Each structure stands twice: as C-alpha cells, then as structure tokens.
Amino acid sequence: MNTKANILIVDDELIVRESLLHWFLEDNYNVDTAEDGEIALKKFEKGKYDLILLDMKMPGISGLDLLTKLKEFDQNVIIILITAFASVPSAIRALKDGAYDYITKPIDPDELSHVVENALEQQSLKKENEQLKGSIEEIIKPDNLIGESPQMKKIFSLIQTVAPTDTTAMIRGESGTGKELVAKAIHINSKRKYFPIITVNCGALAESLLESELFGHEKGAFTGAHYKRKGKFEMANGGTIFLDEIGSISPKMQVELLRVIESKTFSRIGGNEIITSDFRVIAATNENLEDSVREGKFREDLYYRLNVFTLFIPPLRERLDDIPVLASHFLSKFTNQMNKKIKSISPEAMEFLMQYTWPGNVRELENAIERAIVVCKAECVTVEDLPFHINNNSSFFGSDDMSLAAMEKRHIALVLSNHNWNISRSAEALGIDRVTLYNKISRYGLQRKS
C-alpha cells in the first residue's frame, strides 16, 4: 500500500470525492479528484493516472461515455466504475467496453481495497510482462553467435533483414561456423519466435528414416512403427524447420521436400489424412550446391526454392578479429560450467590461437578452450593448456609452406610433443635412430616449450 500509484476520482458528489480522497491518501496513493467528465478529461490529458474511479451517473458527460473516451486516450488505464445498485446491469455492460470492475454504493471498504490492489497489481504484472517481452526481443543472437568482425556484423545485419519476413533462407558455410546458430537467430527474431524451431540433420539419416522423421508415421506403417508419431514438419507448425546438410538428401526426398515446401501439406507415412502445417524453412549446407546442380545431384527447382535469401558465414580463419572475443566468451562459459577460477588467457596462448587456421572453425575453438579449461591449473590459460596440435605447430598452420622439409619439421615436432620430448621413444616412433633425430631437431631449430 506504499505504492505511489496515481488515482483519479471522478464523481459529482463532493462528499464521495472527499471520502475516497481521504481513504486513498491514508494508503499513500497520489490522489486527484474531478467533479465531472470535462474536468476529468482535462486532468487526464495533462497527467498520468494508473487508475480511475468513475461514477457512472454524472451530469454532462456520463460515466460510460467518459469510459470510452478515456480508453481511446490510454488503453492501459484501469477504470473502476462506481455505481448505484440499480445501475449494475449498465456497469456489467461497461465491463465489455474496457472497465476493469465495478463497485456498488455504498462501498464495502474491504471490497474497495481488494479491487484497487488487485487491479494495480495486475497492471504492474502486465507492465513487467511487457518489459520482459521487450528484453526478450532485444536478444537477437543465441549465446554463442558472437563476433565483432566486419563479416559477422554484416551477418547480424542480414539476420535482422531476413528474420521478420517469412522468406526461405539458405545458410552456407564450412562445418563448425555456426550455421545452426544463425538459423536460431533468424527464428528468434521472427514473428514465429514463440513457436518452436525444429532442427533436422538431413545428412545423419538414411532416406527411409529421414522420410519418417520429416513426415511422421501412422501406427503400423512399417515394421517397428508401434505408435503413431508426428513428423518434424508437423512439429514445426507455427515455427521454423531448420534443414541442416540439405545437400546430402536423396533425389527422392528432394522431390518430396519440394512438394511439401510449396504446398505446406503432407501425409504421415502409412496415413491418408492430409496434414497442413505452417512453417518457415531455413536450410543449411557446407557443400557447393551449384556444383551439385550442375552434376545433376541436386534438383534445380529445389535449389531455387531454397536459395531465396542466402547468408554466407565466413570461416574463422577469415575473421581473426573474432578469435579473442570468442575465446573470452568460451572461457567465461566453461569456467562457469566447471566452477573454475580461471580469469584469462595468456597473451602467448592467445597468439597461438590467432595463428592457428581453425579448420573446424568456431566449434573447434570452443572445444580447444573447453579442453584448456579442463587441464588448466592456474588462473590463466597458458600455451601448455592448449591442445598439442595448436600449441606445437601453430607456426606451420598459418603458413603456405607445403615443402617436404616443412612437413617433416611439423611431423617431428608433433611426435616429440606426443612423447613429451622423450628422444628415444620419439625416435622409435619416427623409425629413425636417436642421433638422426638430434640432428633434425637441431637443423629445424625445434625447441621444447617451457
């Protein structure tokens, strides 16, 4: 009751206004009064009121007319009607016009307290709900979709452009670049965000399984179909279906897929019922679909159907600016998950991360940092905590030197690392004697990192 809500009391009777004014002042509300509809409207236009107590019968503008005008002005204002017992039917009608509730004169003080407190609490929850919804809408990216490079900024901009439309999107990029995260970002920025995004990894399933996965099946449709099962298209109703590795689907499935995407109707396997589902399609591939089309492996009509709006996610090696940001993000993520006190990545370790070519892209970086957090014993991730192939050979991965000598140097360094620089075991593994190994270490300038 210490709420500083603003209340306006509109009643032509002075004694009613004063009694209610006094009542609400004791509850520490900000209270104002108006003796008729004209004054109430003027006050309402100037001030911001959370709740209005409105007498239904007043000279001039009636309570009901005033209700309509006030609601036109501010849809969210709470209006509680005060009515004589005889006017209850009118008050009930007024509820349909947006009044929150009505109370009959003389008012039971307890009822008044309840109605007003409930109304204000409901309004407060409504506002909180709107704020929360607003904050959800501000989140345009899933957690791991991070990047400050110009390339990623362009991707974020494209996501915002395509998301609000219902256009089919095609996401291209190497494995591990975050195609699924981009698909999720498109989904959560679209009007479909309150419905699910259903992911189907088309490359992971055999043709028959994929068909059942996508369209569902009826009980007894095939051996093992003990129950009726909804397919992914049905589950994506209202939301988005994300078809990952679309380039790997069979010609038969390509035909089916094209038909479903165009008609948004299908039947479960073994069923006759035509099911309609409203979904948006986002597809992804790391293959060169144009080549597949030329080679006749991928249908041209499906290609054009899917390739309406394309987003190319650059590999991590082409956006080095993102590596420190991503590494810090993963550091924070895994230290929290593992409850470790690791605060940073050493400059040397970061240098190694920057030099490495990341063939597995962001996924590989994430795994490397996770591994480093597991083995790290100090407050700072060092070079030694990084996976061996990164910390021992980084200088080669960034290099274009593909000579036999460079390959030999890299291989020897790798074997030495694997055997913790035990010369005998390394020599044995390499199939050379210890003297030869010493000579090669010396020739290539290999050094054990402290």
Place this chain on the structure above:
Amino acid sequence: MQKIYLVPVNFSNVTLLNRIVHALKEQFPNRIHLSDIDLDITKAFSAERNQYFSTKLIADAIPMTDGLDGKVILLVEFDLYVPVFTFVFGEAQLNGKLSIVSVCRLHEEFYNGSTDDELLFDRALKEILHELGHNYGLHHCRDWECVMHSSSIIEQVDIKGSFYCPKCIQGVPGLANILMHRTK
C-alpha cells in the same frame, strides 16, 4: 511533549474507557488526558443507515476542541459511516488534530453474539493508536505487525500488530525514546 486528549462521546462502557486510558498512559506517559465536549451527534445521524457520519462529527468537534492543545481522539460506541462506504471503524484528519474511533464493530457480539471484553479492549486500543498515527501523518503500513496496517474488516484488526513498527514509530513524537528507555 504534545498532549493527547481522549474524548468519550456518549460513551457508557466506563470499564473499557478506564482500561484504554490506563494502557495509553503506559504508552504515552504524562501525555494522556480525558476531556469532555458537548457534541450534538444527532446532526450526524442518518436514519436511513442508522449510522453516524464520522466526517461531520469531526467537523462539528473542531470548534469545540480549540482549547485543547494537542491531538484529540473522539471515542464513541455508535456505528460510523462516510457516505460512500458501508461503514468505518474510525476516521482521522491526516496530519491533523482530530480523529474518531467507534467501538461498535469492535465488539465480538457484532459478529457472533458472544462477549469478549479482552478482545474488545485489544481492538479498541489498536484502532485508537491507528487513527492517532494518521493524526501524526502516518500512512498505512505494509507490515502486518504494525498497528498502522490498513484494516477494512475485523479479522484484519485482529491480525495486525498492537503497536507501531520501528519505521512508523519514528513518526510518532516521543515514542522512539520511550522504547529505547524500555529496552534499557
């Protein structure tokens, strides 16, 4: 320290009155005084409602209490109302001089026919302290342990505490020191 006048109006329950005065004197040592005014209550009577209009009674009492230098609490046994409400337990001038408390609906007989003098006394004391708190400018308090918690029904009077909470007590002159002395 400012005086507090308890003014019974047509009040017949002397035992209750004495207990209230005694209890208030413990809370407000040397500040409680009994007084008498010649208030014509008939002008505030509503035959239709069989109740007395509390705001009018307070208004009529103002000129009669000019000579009383302090807070004035009218204590009555009849039922009170303000026109917009079905009834009120009492009414106070917020940050003002006068308040009125009715014990009519504080009687247990009003609800179930049985008499409970102890309960009546507790309730009356709570409502007097509550209206007095308004006279000192206190608003309703969210703390159910505080006597300044709003009470629109008798159950709420019974549930709420019998004295001011540590925050509200700061608004009632003299009480904080008294509490400190008591704790010592």
